[in-house]
Amino acid sequence: MSAATPTFELFYWPTIQGRGEFVRLVFEEAGLPYVDVARRPAGEGGGPGAIVRLLEDDTAGTPPFAPPVLRVGRLRLAQTALICRYVAAHGGLLPPAEDDWLRADQLMLTVMDRVAEVHNVHHPLASSLYYEDQQTEALRLAPIFIAERLPKALGYFEHVLSANAAGEEQVLVSDALSYVDLALFQLVDGLAYAFPNALAALAPQFPRVMALHAAVAERPRIAAYLASPRRLPFNEHGIFRHYPELDPPR
Amino acid sequence: MSAATPTFELFYWPTIQGRGEFVRLVFEEAGLPYVDVARRPAGEGGGPGAIVRLLEDDTAGTPPFAPPVLRVGRLRLAQTALICRYVAAHGGLLPPAEDDWLRADQLMLTVMDRVAEVHNVHHPLASSLYYEDQQTEALRLAPIFIAERLPKALGYFEHVLSANAAGEEQVLVSDALSYVDLALFQLVDGLAYAFPNALAALAPQFPRVMALHAAVAERPRIAAYLASPRRLPFNEHGIFRHYPELDPPR
Numbered sequence: 001m002s003a004a005t006p007t008f009e010l011f012y013w014p015t016i017q018g019r020g021e022f023v024r025l026v027f028e029e030a031g032l033p034y035v036d037v038a039r040r041p042a043g044e045g046g047g048p049g050a051i052v053r054l055l056e057d058d059t060a061g062t063p064p065f066a067p068p069v070l071r072v073g074r075l076r077l078a079q080t081a082l083i084c085r086y087v088a089a090h091g092g093l094l095p096p097a098e099d100d101w102l103r104a105d106q107l108m109l110t111v112m113d114r115v116a117e118v119h120n121v122h123h124p125l126a127s128s129l130y131y132e133d134q135q136t137e138a139l140r141l142a143p144i145f146i147a148e149r150l151p152k153a154l155g156y157f158e159h160v161l162s163a164n165a166a167g168e169e170q171v172l173v174s175d176a177l178s179y180v181d182l183a184l185f186q187l188v189d190g191l192a193y194a195f196p197n198a199l200a201a202l203a204p205q206f207p208r209v210m211a212l213h214a215a216v217a218e219r220p221r222i223a224a225y226l227a228s229p230r231r232l233p234f235n236e237h238g239i240f241r242h243y244p245e246l247d248p249p250r
Numbered sequence: 251m252s253a254a255t256p257t258f259e260l261f262y263w264p265t266i267q268g269r270g271e272f273v274r275l276v277f278e279e280a281g282l283p284y285v286d287v288a289r290r291p292a293g294e295g296g297g298p299g300a301i302v303r304l305l306e307d308d309t310a311g312t313p314p315f316a317p318p319v320l321r322v323g324r325l326r327l328a329q330t331a332l333i334c335r336y337v338a339a340h341g342g343l344l345p346p347a348e349d350d351w352l353r354a355d356q357l358m359l360t361v362m363d364r365v366a367e368v369h370n371v372h373h374p375l376a377s378s379l380y381y382e383d384q385q386t387e388a389l390r391l392a393p394i395f396i397a398e399r400l401p402k403a404l405g406y407f408e409h410v411l412s413a414n415a416a417g418e419e420q421v422l423v424s425d426a427l428s429y430v431d432l433a434l435f436q437l438v439d440g441l442a443y444a445f446p447n448a449l450a451a452l453a454p455q456f457p458r459v460m461a462l463h464a465a466v467a468e469r470p471r472i473a474a475y476l477a478s479p480r481r482l483p484f485n486e487h488g489i490f491r492h493y494p495e496l497d498p499p500r
Contacts, residue, residue, distance in 0.1 A: 058409075058413055062353040062356060062357065062410055062413065062414070062422075062423065063406075063409060063410060063413060064356070065360045065363075065406050075352070077352055077356060078356050078360070079355070079356050079359040079360065081359065082352065082355055082356055082359065086352070102325070102327055102332065102336070103312040105329070105332055106312060106314070106327060106328050106329050106332055107312065109329040109331065109332065109359075110315045110328070110329065113315075113366075116363075116366060120370070120374075124370075124374045124375060124387065124391075125374060125387065125390055125391045125394060126391065126394045126395075126398065126399075128394065128398055129394070137374065137375065137387050137390075140375055140387075141374075141375045141376065144375060144376045144378065144379070145376075148376070148378055149376075156313075156315050159308075159313060160312055160313060163308055163312065163313060164312070172312075173312065
């Protein structure tokens, strides 16, 4: 293992996209090899047990609060936005000008705040309760999310895309794709899964956001990834869950 | 205005501590002059209108999603964790070794995630609804927060403090106070206001966290700030709200 090609090990739950998916997309677009540790067989050090062991390892400095965690040599790094940025820096997916790094950081954290909001729709009370045990609350929250928060979020990113007239390609920062565009892709992709009716009704108002989503999906490495078994399907255990009762026909 | 002493302008709601308070604490401990723009009279460009004008200004690059926002010359920076880090870098409150910067970033984002959780206790459904309109849900959530999330959060930071045996002073990263210690102070201070009964019952299990809180409060600049009119009192419009029904006697 040379310093130029470190081994990147991602620790994230092996059966969901979740927050780990934001990291996977950066690896895939960058073409950086990575080990998705918990998706390896338990007998080879994988499985959810690998995550538990990592979280409980007290010998490696600041422990992480929760997955995803990236391990690179002696570094253990948690927090999705930080991991994505770290991988992006190694994979040529930071905006080229340093002045733009803070803009990208800001947008990345704003995407992740929206991700937390989406999760909150089906789990308004507690991650430790089943959806069914907080469905009454979710049914009250979902229409508010769809009427207020969803258009606010999409409108914000539409606004950012409009304000960034830097290049021909429509991206959030600078004039070339960066890791934050991948994050916005994943946010929209998840919303399309979880709230297809609401998103279809709103999409015409946010053409730049929808175009960015489509353009990312067509990038060769992303398209290959999405078609591969490495891309886990969305399901009702992750962040973006499709419960028809929360997304009635418009 | 020279490059060495930029004018720092903080834009945040003038009547609450909220997320802006995390930024104010970094300025105060660093001894960096700053303008708390919206707390100036409306006739002098202050008041909440200053925030609205800033959010709607399309001429300054990537627009912010929400306050707090820091303006420094042409830079507009949103996201509390990023602003705190930026001010800390100018004010000598980053850990000295670059290797520790990522640790601090990770902890700062973990504090801010906890802040969002605390806000969620009294607003489980929507920021746009009054507490009274989601009190039923809050009453269901609060005992779960107190039983599960609060001890998990405090236990995490206790663990980080234990694992960091770097110096005599008990801090989260490295061997001297950094901006993340100020953030943990504010989290604990807010919890002590919002959930005094729950925190008092839990405090003996988390002596390092409580000692850090006490030590930060006694630092000369922080003590002077807390005693000054610049420190807004906690109230029931911010993140940390004291609703007795959510924090019953233990």
